[in-house]
Amino acid sequence: MTQQPFELPHFYLPHPARLNPHVDEARAHSTTWARDMGMLEGSGVWERSDLDAHDYGLLCAYTHPDCDGQALSLITDWYVWVFFFDDHFLEKFKRTQDRAAGKAHLDRLPLFMPLDLTTGVPEPENPVEAGLADLWARTVPSMSAAWRRRFAVATEHLLNESLWELSNINEGRVANPVEYIEMRRKVGGAPWSSGLVEFATAEVPAAIAHTRPMRVLMETFSDAVHLRNDLFSYQREVEEEGELSNGVLVLETFFGCTTQEAADTVNDVLTSRLHQFEHTAFTEVPAVALENGLTPAEVAAVAAYTKGLQDWQSGGHEWHMRSSRYMNDNARSSAFPWRTLSGPGTSAADVGALLAAAGAERLRSYAFVPFQRVGPSRIPDIHMPFPLELSPALEGSRRHLFEWCARMGILSEGVWDEDKLASCDLPLCAAGLDPDATQEQLDLASGWLAFGTYGDDYYPLVYGHRRDLAAARLTTVRLSACMPLGGEPVPPPVNAMERSLIDLWARTTAGMTPEQRRPLRTAIDKMTEAWVWELSNQIQNRVPDPVDYLEMRRDTFGSDLTLGLCRAGHGPAVPPEVYRSGPVRSLENAAMDWACLLNDVFSYQKEIEYEGEMHNAILVVQTFFGVDYPTALNVVHDLMTQRMRQFEHVVAHELPVLYEDFELSGEAREIMRGYVRDLRNWMAGIVNWHRSVRRYQADYLAGRAHLFLPDHAPSVPVLH
Numbered sequence: 001m002t003q004q005p006f007e008l009p010h011f012y013l014p015h016p017a018r019l020n021p022h023v024d025e026a027r028a029h030s031t032t033w034a035r036d037m038g039m040l041e042g043s044g045v046w047e048r049s050d051l052d053a054h055d056y057g058l059l060c061a062y063t064h065p066d067c068d069g070q071a072l073s074l075i076t077d078w079y080v081w082v083f084f085f086d087d088h089f090l091e092k093f094k095r096t097q098d099r100a101a102g103k104a105h106l107d108r109l110p111l112f113m114p115l116d117l118t119t120g121v122p123e124p125e126n127p128v129e130a131g132l133a134d135l136w137a138r139t140v141p142s143m144s145a146a147w148r149r150r151f152a153v154a155t156e157h158l159l160n161e162s163l164w165e166l167s168n169i170n171e172g173r174v175a176n177p178v179e180y181i182e183m184r185r186k187v188g189g190a191p192w193s194s195g196l197v198e199f200a201t202a203e204v205p206a207a208i209a210h211t212r213p214m215r216v217l218m219e220t221f222s223d224a225v226h227l228r229n230d231l232f233s234y235q236r237e238v239e240e241e242g243e244l245s246n247g248v249l250v251l252e253t254f255f256g257c258t259t260q261e262a263a264d265t266v267n268d269v270l271t272s273r274l275h276q277f278e279h280t281a282f283t284e285v286p287a288v289a290l291e292n293g294l295t296p297a298e299v300a301a302v303a304a305y306t307k308g309l310q311d312w313q314s315g316g317h318e319w320h321m322r323s324s325r326y327m328n329d330n331a332r333s334s335a336f337p338w339r340t341l342s343g344p345g346t347s348a349a350d351v352g353a354l355l356a357a358a359g360a361e362r363l364r365s366y367a368f369v370p371f372q373r374v375g376p377s378r379i380p381d382i383h384m385p386f387p388l389e390l391s392p393a394l395e396g397s398r399r400h401l402f403e404w405c406a407r408m409g410i411l412s413e414g415v416w417d418e419d420k421l422a423s424c425d426l427p428l429c430a431a432g433l434d435p436d437a438t439q440e441q442l443d444l445a446s447g448w449l450a451f452g453t454y455g456d457d458y459y460p461l462v463y464g465h466r467r468d469l470a471a472a473r474l475t476t477v478r479l480s481a482c483m484p485l486g487g488e489p490v491p492p493p494v495n496a497m498e499r500s501l502i503d504l505w506a507r508t509t510a511g512m513t514p515e516q517r518r519p520l521r522t523a524i525d526k527m528t529e530a531w532v533w534e535l536s537n538q539i540q541n542r543v544p545d546p547v548d549y550l551e552m553r554r555d556t557f558g559s560d561l562t563l564g565l566c567r568a569g570h571g572p573a574v575p576p577e578v579y580r581s582g583p584v585r586s587l588e589n590a591a592m593d594w595a596c597l598l599n600d601v602f603s604y605q606k607e608i609e610y611e612g613e614m615h616n617a618i619l620v621v622q623t624f625f626g627v628d629y630p631t632a633l634n635v636v637h638d639l640m641t642q643r644m645r646q647f648e649h650v651v652a653h654e655l656p657v658l659y660e661d662f663e664l665s666g667e668a669r670e671i672m673r674g675y676v677r678d679l680r681n682w683m684a685g686i687v688n689w690h691r692s693v694r695r696y697q698a699d700y701l702a703g704r705a706h707l708f709l710p711d712h713a714p715s716v717p718v719l720h
Helices: 023-036 048-054 056-063 069-094 099-112 127-142 145-160 162-171 177-188 190-200 212-240 247-255 259-291 296-322 348-366 394-408 418-424 426-433 439-466 469-481 496-509 514-540 546-556 559-567 576-580 582-602 604-610 617-625 629-661 666-692 698-702
Strands: none
Touching: 023 048, 023 056, 023 069, 056 069, 056 296, 069 099, 069 127, 069 190, 099 127, 099 145, 145 177, 145 190, 177 190, 177 212, 177 247, 177 582, 177 629, 190 212, 190 296, 212 247, 212 259, 212 296, 212 546, 247 259, 247 629, 259 296, 259 546, 394 418, 394 426, 394 439, 394 496, 418 439, 426 439, 426 666, 439 469, 439 496, 439 514, 439 559, 469 496, 469 514, 496 514, 514 546, 514 559, 546 559, 546 582, 546 617, 559 582, 559 666, 576 582, 582 604, 582 617, 582 629, 582 666, 604 617, 604 698, 617 629, 629 666
């Protein structure tokens, strides 16, 4: 037998795997069903021996231990279908590298998932279509319309992102770590699996289904499932199938390390994601349930769903240990390694050392010592391939912003004064973001940047200083009320943030319909809610998980707000589906991450030494890997460079294919080319701004007070 490329690590699994007693019933049913659908003999993909060896009945019996026999059989059929789809796509399209045929195959599959069951479906042309049509008709009648929509979207993502994998294989391209995590969630199928957990346990109440805590539960579940699968499947996927979408290979390539080192790091990320799952389940989910007034039955449903996700983790691991599909020779037979240490000849010290190591791994996120001296921020050579252009209206906007900030009260609350505002020079940033802006447009953009930057300073200083999470949540709710969609009245402003937001909203949305206003309000809501997330971590003294940090950083930076302003006025020539597509989201996320990481590089001294801040990518890397500042800076800089290269890759290779897939008109293509120019200007303007302003410079920081300005008491809104 071929030697394993690395030794499987100890896995963090605090919950025991349990086996559903209906396992044999599910096995027998799924074998008959797969043959009826045409997936076995004659399919060119599987024989009966393949299905028996993979043992999906055992997988589902472990991952859904409490459902009845009928439900377990149906869930098992779904997993037989999804694994058959994966192997069928490999044989028919990946091995042949036939993207056109693969896309035609994928384009038909949503037709077999109508939200309204009275809608007819086409005649199936292959086992994948036949299986999907049968499963959809058997599953969705017992579920709500909201669940159907969520599950259909997850299924389409799982199917469509197979093209992303195929494109990478065609190009011989290994993704960067951030791109990989995002895309693996879609193509890996765990969000889809979480929908089946709802089917087996209880539906998540619609009122909270799209909140951050429920999203994080699903995403941490997904990441852990996928990273575990990557460890077990590395030998089959990378060495035998030539697959490039594997987390071990991604980290091996990014860090230039050995396969064993990459595997150990993948397991560290997996463990961190499970810790994040637990943190969210125990702290954020109860809060969101209370805030949304869930009934006791709804709270019980959320608890059942959360437990179902935990069962899936332990059960999925146990199946990987047993299935012939994966590399599991010499793997530790127990998910609880200390049990194997408790036999004869094993000392209590051995068990204690293992448990101490596990505890230290969890506690290191809470061991941050604020206000450490770190010296001036070290600025590496930053890859910026795009030229800088500045709006000629810059000087006028500088004068206007000072007057506007004074009138809004931004200079009167003890957080900013004129010197602090001047150190930001926000019109310089706006002039680079939109070099074609008129005076009026640049004044408005500068105002938005001032609102966002001031709020980002205000929340940790005012509410973090007081450890007042309740007041911060109230402020966030009131700010949302300052952005009416349909002309409803706004509350009388009680502070500068409310006053400035009311003014900016009225000037920006004057010619918009309610539906056009909604994405802008959502972007601002996401930003202000992310500030509360930062504040919660600050109060707990918790350095966030690396994946959670990068994703929330886009919101705390206000990226969606600035990108939304870039899209404004694009008109209907570009269908909304194009903006929601994988390539465009990948393009935007690469640009956002590059800008956020850039800000973390420049603001490191300001945040760590002077503000006691913990939301900085360099500190997150230091904490996670246990490395020093220069080493962590190199990791962040490498990731920045990879995100920029990904941006360029998407523009050169993925967008042209997207235009053809959507058959975009010449007008729409020109709009999208303009959007790419906007994003290039956005990044070029941001790096120029960081290099130019005093806000992050060591000599300026040394001469400033970093708490409240004298004789000022910032107001806090009260609930009447």
